[in-house]
Amino acid sequence: MTKTEIKFGPGGFGMPAEEAFPKLEKDDLSAAEIEFTYGVNLTNEESKRLGELAKKHYIQLSIHAPYYINLNAEERQKIFMSKKRILDSCERAHHMGAKYVVFHPAFYFKDSKEEVYQRVKKEIESMQQIIKEKGWKIILAPETTGKPSQFGDIDELIRLHKETDCFLCIDFAHLKARYNGKVDYNEIFEKLKKNNITKIQAHFSGIEFTEKGEKKHIPTSKEDWKQILELFNKHNFSGVIINESPDNWNDAIKGKKLWDEINK
Numbered sequence: 001m002t003k004t005e006i007k008f009g010p011g012g013f014g015m016p017a018e019e020a021f022p023k024l025e026k027d028d029l030s031a032a033e034i035e036f037t038y039g040v041n042l043t044n045e046e047s048k049r050l051g052e053l054a055k056k057h058y059i060q061l062s063i064h065a066p067y068y069i070n071l072n073a074e075e076r077q078k079i080f081m082s083k084k085r086i087l088d089s090c091e092r093a094h095h096m097g098a099k100y101v102v103f104h105p106a107f108y109f110k111d112s113k114e115e116v117y118q119r120v121k122k123e124i125e126s127m128q129q130i131i132k133e134k135g136w137k138i139i140l141a142p143e144t145t146g147k148p149s150q151f152g153d154i155d156e157l158i159r160l161h162k163e164t165d166c167f168l169c170i171d172f173a174h175l176k177a178r179y180n181g182k183v184d185y186n187e188i189f190e191k192l193k194k195n196n197i198t199k200i201q202a203h204f205s206g207i208e209f210t211e212k213g214e215k216k217h218i219p220t221s222k223e224d225w226k227q228i229l230e231l232f233n234k235h236n237f238s239g240v241i242i243n244e245s246p247d248n249w250n251d252a253i254k255g256k257k258l259w260d261e262i263n264k
């Protein structure tokens with residue numbers, strides 16, 4: 001029996017890729033997310049080189065678009081700039097050979113969930129049109145968000161996936177924070193399966209939260225890893241799990257080791 005494949009890796013690696021990628025390979029990690037947190041800081045040429053280097057070391061790359069994005073902004077200019085940040089990330093992803101561009105889509109403000117959904121959908125479709133025209137081989141992956149004030153619960157994102165060509169990134173820690181710790185991960189897996197999604201792009205780490213949701217990512221305990229990986233195993237899910245904790249690299253190794261143990 002072939003075991004289900006999950007690629008593990010860190011979100012950001014705090015050193016030049018020339019150093020990081022061989023180390024990732026040595027540590028048996030095969031994914032990494034490039035974080036454009038405060039802006040798209042690579043040229044197309046640099047992205048291409050990064051992609052070649054990743055390939056050489058068997059690293060599957062994804063990109064996290066800048067944080068300053070709100071597709072439900074009141075001012076037209078802010079929406080335009082949000083889309084530009086996402087599209088610039090897509091262009092780099094294309095040159096890099098990264099498949100998914102992950103982003104936090106929007107804030108609700110005072111608008112109803114349905115209104116915001118329709119706006120986000122419209123903007124995603126307009127970006128997909130541009131992606132198609134440019135011939136970029138990438139997929140938009142809006143992420144489940146960590147605060148109840150942010151658009152992006154699991155149902156909204158599954159609906160977007162069904163109604164547009166986008167995929168989704170499931171941040172399990174965000175979901176926990178969003179629902180104040182009251183999240184049933186098993187239910188999330190069931191929901192995804194019901195919608196024919198069994199290969200996912202995921203984020204996972206420890207998380208601190210308040211009633212307003214996400215406060216900060218914290219190191220990932222073995223129990224946390226165990227809980228989520230046993231569900232991947234039980235439901236036969238595969239894909240990529242990016243760790244975003246302050247100790248992301250070691251936490252990714254922890255996850256990978258545990259996964260190998262579970263599948264021994």
Ligand SMILES: [Zn+2]
Pocket residue numbers: 064102103104143171
């Ligand atoms: Zn994120």
